[in-house]
Amino acid sequence: MRNLLPILTVLAAIVGIWWLAVAPMNVRPALDIAERGGAVVVPEGSVERRDVSVFKLMLDNPSLVAAGYDLKRPRLPTPAQVGEELWKTTGAMVAKGRAWSKRSLIYHAWVTLQSTLWGFVLGTTVGILGAVAIVYSRVVDMSVMPWAIISQTVPIVALAPMIIVVSNQVGIEGRGVPKAIISAYLCFFPVLVSMVKGLRSPTGEQLDLLKTYNTSGVQSFLKLRLPASVPYLFTALKVGIAAALVGTIVGELPTGAISGLGARILIGDQFGTPLAIWSALICAAVLAGLLVTLIDITQRVTLRKMGFHG
């Protein structure tokens, strides 16, 4: 907790910069609205103002800058506006007993979370099985490993629409499956790499010792290699779950999905409601934080039970 004060300071600084940035970002629309409302604006007319820098506009119209903090469709909403929107779409909905309505962010976060978890499970399974195959077979190591690395340099977003088209044509209903595939694609790689490292982490002496006990291959895998790889696995899982969430949101963005946090961002863009985009973004950040923390706690408990120090 030594880091708490510095973290809070940095967070406060970020919110402060954000709050200050609202004035220059919103001054133009604020002046336009004020002028339409009959206020005197220097210089007159939004076409005239286009070539004037925002800071000069703020100096010339000091009394109207505050209006930028209370716009309905701001270019940059204030932290307070985003917070209010978040509360309206989560806490207030729960209070009214409509937590699962389609306008509630909780519903959309749940949709995203489902795909993320499916993708996470799928990706982790593929990653672990792949790592076992790579550790035990030289051929798989030599032929698959380079492709696993190349697969991560391919921008997945280029593939995302194709995955959705193909799975639609194959007859898979709904958007859950293609989204899960995309997040599994991003998620499997860190797991694969760490598990290969982890399964290879026992030293030659340890493996020799098991040989003197006359253990079979399966036994030495279960008793030595697998337990030794657990710390590596958890580190990878934390990266993997964050990657899976990114994958799901990327899967929702370009494809015209109607539910999920990525879809909220898309719809917010199409209908020109920046507050919806910002609250969905914050919600995604909170979700990522919760998932990573959850795995972190599991890691601590499991490793302590298994007798790892640290």
Add this chain to the structure above:
Amino acid sequence: MLVFWAAAWRTNVWLANSAYAGMMVVRIAVPVLFGITILVIWECLVRGFGVSQVILPPPSQVMVVFAQSTDLLWVDFVQTVVKGALRGFLMGAAAAFVAALLIDRSAFLTRGLLPIGNFVAALPIVGVAPILVNWFGFDWHSKAAVVVVMVFFPILVNTVQGLRATDAMQRDLMRTYAAGYFQTLLKLRIPAALPFIFNGLKIATTLALIGAIVAEYFGSPTRGMGFRISTGVGSLSIDLVWAEIFVSALVGSAFYGVVAWIEKRVTFWHPSQRG
């Protein structure tokens, strides 16, 4: 088809277990053979089951389309990669590097920023794409802005960590040489941080391409890889989309390869490169 698969697999098994397995040629041949096998199986499956071209075109057709429309693909490449991704990557990397140097001067800020930076680096930042497209317009500026935001934090976090990688003994040695802050920075701490910095840069190469392509889904001039992919899916010219995916795979790998190559040349002294 099965015969080909079995034969290719046998060859790979033989190559990997043979005495030549350590040789460079074999190390490249085995994965290449594996890749070719997958392409051949894809081709045979698509042709064998008569899968419609609208769903999944065979790789041979993708290559034909690729060869036919190089002009179009080149225009897209320039718009997305050279204008959007590369410029954004350079700006983001420079900004992150400068920010890291500034933050590094204060131990308090470093402690506060590392956890936050790590957290932000794991966030789905692509979501800001529509906001930035709204702010900076449809042309490459908004794409570069998305790329800047996406690559900033991974590079920042890695650089700050790298700058802390020297131990007290090494810094004391520089002091006994009467080296000032900038001399220590230039001769000791930046070289020691290079492996970390390159790690961040390598992560950022993929992110840069993802950012530039996603930003184009939210509005772009009538060229660019993301634009071509989203309209291609809509107008059912799927083979062109696959050609575009092929280009993006090529560019992604090349971009990563270039950064890895520079890393090899610059950090040749590091244990991880000598192995």
